[in-house]
Amino acid sequence: MITAALESAARRLGRGGTERAHLRTGREGEQEAYYFLRRQGYTMVARNWRSLPRKGEIDLIGWDGGVLCFIEVKTRSSRAVATAEAAVDRAKQRELRSMAALYLRRCHPRPASRFDVISVYLTAAAPPEIELFKNAFSWRSMSAKRRSSPICQTPADRGPRWRY
Numbered sequence: 001m002i003t004a005a006l007e008s009a010a011r012r013l014g015r016g017g018t019e020r021a022h023l024r025t026g027r028e029g030e031q032e033a034y035y036f037l038r039r040q041g042y043t044m045v046a047r048n049w050r051s052l053p054r055k056g057e058i059d060l061i062g063w064d065g066g067v068l069c070f071i072e073v074k075t076r077s078s079r080a081v082a083t084a085e086a087a088v089d090r091a092k093q094r095e096l097r098s099m100a101a102l103y104l105r106r107c108h109p110r111p112a113s114r115f116d117v118i119s120v121y122l123t124a125a126a127p128p129e130i131e132l133f134k135n136a137f138s139w140r141s142m143s144a145k146r147r148s149s150p151i152c153q154t155p156a157d158r159g160p161r162w163r164y
Contacts, residue, residue, distance in 0.1 A: 029075025029120035030059055032128045037062055037118070040132070042069065051102045056095045060118075061103065064134075068113040070100045072136075075120040084119035085133055093137050114138075 030047070037060065038044060046061040060071040072092070074084035088096075096115060104110055117136040121129040 025077055025122060026073075026075050028122060029128075030073045032075075032120050032122070032130060033071070033073040033118045034060060036130045036132070037071070040064075046103075049099070049103060051099065054098055054102060056099050058096065058099050058103065064116075066112060068104075068107070068111045069116045069134075070096060070103070070113065071116045071118055072096060073118050073120060075122060077122055079121065084121065085117045085131070085136070088117050088136065097139060 034044060034047065042062040042064050044060060044062040046058070049058045049061055050056070058070050059073040060069075062069050062071065072088055074087050076084045093115070100113065100115070104113065114135045115137050117133040119131040119133070
């Protein structure tokens with residue numbers, strides 16, 4: 001009886017042995033995005049970066065050439081409701097800008113930087129489909145300026161190509 005109550009409390013606090021499905025999906029999506037970006041030539045420097053003064057995290061931080069990229073990963077198991085990248089709304093952009101500013105306080109001189117969004121679609125029957133939106137929003141803009149031609153990795157070719 002006591003053991004069952006403790007296990008139930010641990011699950012509710014996220015400390016149980018079983019991981020919730022949406023958290024597992026998100027973790028798997030971040031892993032896929034990490035390796036995809038490395039294949040694209042990014043040099044990854046941080047995963048799930050947090051800072052104590054603020055709530056939130058930056059999923060991935062990496063260099064694309066001479067540009068430091070702050071990357072938000074959005075993972076979905078289907079496209080039924082909305083695209084994954086649509087979840088990076090104004091509030092999320094504001095949070096990412098704040099976290100990135102904290103990260104950049106440690107960088108002298110301040111490097112060129114940008115915000116990328118990567119969408120990962122995981123389905124049981126197919127390999128992951130990954131779309132990279134470089135420069136998805138700016139430091140100043142409060143609205144996303146989605147690129148119409150993301151770099152895409154499709155199940156068919158498993159290699160980068162431009163989608164039109």
